[in-house]
Amino acid sequence: MKITKDEVIHVARLSRLHIDERATEKFAGQIGTILEYVDKLNQVDTEGVTPTSHAIFLTNAFREDEEKEHLERDMALANAPEKEDGSFVVPKII
Amino acid sequence: MEFESVIGLEVHAQLKTRTKIFCNCSTAFGAPPNTHTCPVCLGMPGVLPVLNKKVVEYAIRMAIATNCTIARESRFARKNYFYPDLPKGYQISQYELPIAEFGYIDIEQNGNKKRIGITRIHIEEDAGKLTHDPNRPVSMVDFNRTGVPLIEIVSEPDIRSPEEAGAYLRHLHSVVRYLDICDGNMEEGSFRCDANVSVMLKGSETFGTRAELKNLNSFKHVEKAIYFETERQKDIVLDGGEVIQETRLWDPAKSVTTSIRTKEDAHDYRYFPDPDLLPLVVDDDWVDRVKATLPELPDARMKRFVREFSLPPYDAGVLTSSREIADYFEDCLKVFPEPKQVSNWVMGSLLGLLNAEGKSIEDSPIPAHDLGALLKLMDEDVINGRMAKTVFEKMAQTGKTPKTIIKEDGLVQVTDASAIEAIVSEVLARSPKEIEDYKNGKTRVIGFFVGQVMKATKGKANPKIVNEILKDKLSC
Numbered sequence: 001m002k003i004t005k006d007e008v009i010h011v012a013r014l015s016r017l018h019i020d021e022r023a024t025e026k027f028a029g030q031i032g033t034i035l036e037y038v039d040k041l042n043q044v045d046t047e048g049v050t051p052t053s054h055a056i057f058l059t060n061a062f063r064e065d066e067e068k069e070h071l072e073r074d075m076a077l078a079n080a081p082e083k084e085d086g087s088f089v090v091p092k093i094i
Numbered sequence: 095m096e097f098e099s100v101i102g103l104e105v106h107a108q109l110k111t112r113t114k115i116f117c118n119c120s121t122a123f124g125a126p127p128n129t130h131t132c133p134v135c136l137g138m139p140g141v142l143p144v145l146n147k148k149v150v151e152y153a154i155r156m157a158i159a160t161n162c163t164i165a166r167e168s169r170f171a172r173k174n175y176f177y178p179d180l181p182k183g184y185q186i187s188q189y190e191l192p193i194a195e196f197g198y199i200d201i202e203q204n205g206n207k208k209r210i211g212i213t214r215i216h217i218e219e220d221a222g223k224l225t226h227d228p229n230r231p232v233s234m235v236d237f238n239r240t241g242v243p244l245i246e247i248v249s250e251p252d253i254r255s256p257e258e259a260g261a262y263l264r265h266l267h268s269v270v271r272y273l274d275i276c277d278g279n280m281e282e283g284s285f286r287c288d289a290n291v292s293v294m295l296k297g298s299e300t301f302g303t304r305a306e307l308k309n310l311n312s313f314k315h316v317e318k319a320i321y322f323e324t325e326r327q328k329d330i331v332l333d334g335g336e337v338i339q340e341t342r343l344w345d346p347a348k349s350v351t352t353s354i355r356t357k358e359d360a361h362d363y364r365y366f367p368d369p370d371l372l373p374l375v376v377d378d379d380w381v382d383r384v385k386a387t388l389p390e391l392p393d394a395r396m397k398r399f400v401r402e403f404s405l406p407p408y409d410a411g412v413l414t415s416s417r418e419i420a421d422y423f424e425d426c427l428k429v430f431p432e433p434k435q436v437s438n439w440v441m442g443s444l445l446g447l448l449n450a451e452g453k454s455i456e457d458s459p460i461p462a463h464d465l466g467a468l469l470k471l472m473d474e475d476v477i478n479g480r481m482a483k484t485v486f487e488k489m490a491q492t493g494k495t496p497k498t499i500i501k502e503d504g505l506v507q508v509t510d511a512s513a514i515e516a517i518v519s520e521v522l523a524r525s526p527k528e529i530e531d532y533k534n535g536k537t538r539v540i541g542f543f544v545g546q547v548m549k550a551t552k553g554k555a556n557p558k559i560v561n562e563i564l565k566d567k568l569s570c
Contacts, residue, residue, distance in 0.1 A: 014362055016176055053169055053367035059375040065111050065148035068118035068132075076131045076237070086127045087234035090178040092226055 002032035096296040099324040101253035107276040108284035109152045114241035116143030127236035135241035137182030149243040152275040154384045162197030170371040173363045179222040189365040192216035201261040211250030256317040272417045293327045303337045309344045319344040403433035418455045422462045429466025459490045468496040509556045521546040
C-alpha cells in the first residue's frame with residue numbers, strides 16, 4: 001500500500017473534506033494506484049538535471065506599480081453567503 | 095544554574111508600493127472594507143497574478159542594506175492553509191528559493207558591537223483583516239489588505255537577550271525607514287515581529303525546544319514578551335519539566351504568553367512552486383542600478399556625524415536613529431552650523447518635548463529652520479539661554495517663529511551695561527548680609543545676586559554682563 005488510511009484522513013482534513021470510513025479505504029487504494037503510476041518517473045536517470053518548476057522557459061513577467069480601478073464593493077461581495085456593512089461574515093475562528 | 099536565551103526574529107515589513115503585489119489594487123490603509131479589491135486578490139478562479147516590479151526593487155534594496163547574497167533566480171511558492179482571511183486557500187510566498195540569503199547587520203549596545211546573521215529575506219503577500227464580533231460567534235472579513243506586498247526578514251538564532259532583540263529590531267526598523275520601503279508603523283501592522291525563543295544552560299552547544307511568540311506589536315512588547323517567555327521556560331527546566339514546541343500569544347494587558355497551538359496541530363503547508371508565476375531573475379545589472387539609488391544608511395550616517403561634526407558617538411547614534419531626526423538635525427545646521435549645540439537642543443529639548451507629547455519628529459511643532467534661528471539668536475546675544483528656553487516653549491505652543499515671539503513679548507536681552515549696573519547696585523543695596531557672607535569667603539552667594547538681578551529684569555539681563563559687573567562691584 002502506497003498510502004495509509006491515516007494519511008488519507010489527514011489529507012482530507014487539510015482539504016476540509018468529509019469522507020466516511022468506506023470512502024477512506026476506497027481512496028487509499030485509488031490514490032495508491034496513482035502514486036505508483038507517478039513513481040515510474042523515478043526510473044528515469046535525472047543525475048545532473050536541474051529540477052523543473054515550470055513547463056515554459058520564460059522568466060520575469062512584471063507589472064508597473066500603477067493603480068487601476070477596483071471592483072465595485074457589491075460585486076466583490078456578490079457571492080458571499082453572508083455579508084454585513086460591506087464585510088464578508090464568517091463563523092468565528094480564533 | 096545559569097541560563098542563556100536563544101532568540102531568532104521573523105520580521106514582516108509591508109512595502110510602501112502604491113499597488114498590491116500581484117494586481118493593480120491600492121494598498122492605502124484605512125479605506126472602507128472591501129473597496130480595494132479585484133478578482134485577482136479576491137482569489138477568483140481563472141485569474142492570473144502578475145508581479146509588481148517595484149516590490150522586487152524594494153526587496154533588492156533591503157537585501158543590499160543587510161549584506162545579503164541576492165539570488166540570481168528565485169521562485170514563488172504556494173503555502174496552503176485554510177483561514178477566512180485568505181481567499182485563495184493559499185498564500186503566495188517564497189520557499190525553497192528566496193530572493194536573498196546569508197546577510198547580517200551589526201548592532202551596538204552599551205558600546206558592545208555584535209553581528210546578527212540574517213538567514214533569508216523573501217517576498218510574499220499579506221492576508222486580509224479579520225474583526226471578531228464581541229457579541230456574536232462571527233467575524234467580519236475585509237480583503238483590502240489581501241495581496242499587500244511584504245518582505246519577511248528571518249534572523250539567525252544569534253540573539254541572546256530581550257535587549258539585544260530590541261536593538262536588532264530597532265536597527266532593522268531604522269533601515270527600512272532609511273530605505274523608504276516601509277512606513278514602519280507597528281500599530282497599523284506595517285512592521286510586525288514574531289520571536290522564536292528557547293533557553294539552554296550557559297555554555298551549552300545544543301539549543302532548547304523553542305516557542306514561537308506572536309502579537310508583538312511594539313518594541314517594548316517584543317522585549318517584555320521575550321523576557322517573560324525566557325523566565326517561564328527557565329522555571330520549567332528548573333522544576334525538572336520539559337519545554338514543548340508551540341506557538342504562544344503575547345497578552346500585553348496581562349504581560350503573559352499563552353499557548354495557542356502545539357506542535358501536534360502545527361500547519362502542514364504543502365508548499366509547491368506556483369505555476370501562475372514565472373521564476374524571478376535578478377541580474378547583477380539590476381542590483382547595481384538599485385545600489386546606485388540607495389540613500390546613506392544609518393551606520394554610515396552615524397560615522398559621518400562623528401567624523402564631520404565631531405559629535406560624541408552617543409549623540410551621533412541618537413541623531414541617526416531615524417532618517418527624519420538626522421534630516422532635522424542637518425536642516426538645523428544649515429541655519430546654525432554649531433553641531434554640538436544643535437545636538438544638545440535636538441536631543442534634549444526637542445526630543446523631550448516630542449516624547450512628552452507622544453509625537454514623532456515629522457509632526458514637530460517647531461520646524462528645523464526655526465530651531466536653528468532660535469539658536470542663532472542666542473549665539474548673537476539677542477536673547478540669553480534662559481530666554482531661549484521660554485521662546486522654545488512658546489514656539490512649541492504657538493508654532494510662531496522665534497523672531498515673532500521675541501518681538502511680541504518684548505523679550506530682547508538687556509545688554510546695556512549701565513542699565514544692568516543700576517539694577518546690580520539696587521540689589522546690593524538691599525542685601526548687606528549677603529555681601530558680608532561674600533566678603534567672608536562664601537563666594538557662592540554670587541548665585542543669589544545673579545538670581546535677584548534676573549528676577550528684577552524678568553530674566554532678560556545678559557548673564558555674562560551681570561556676572562562681570564557683580565564681581566567688579568563686590569571686589570571693591
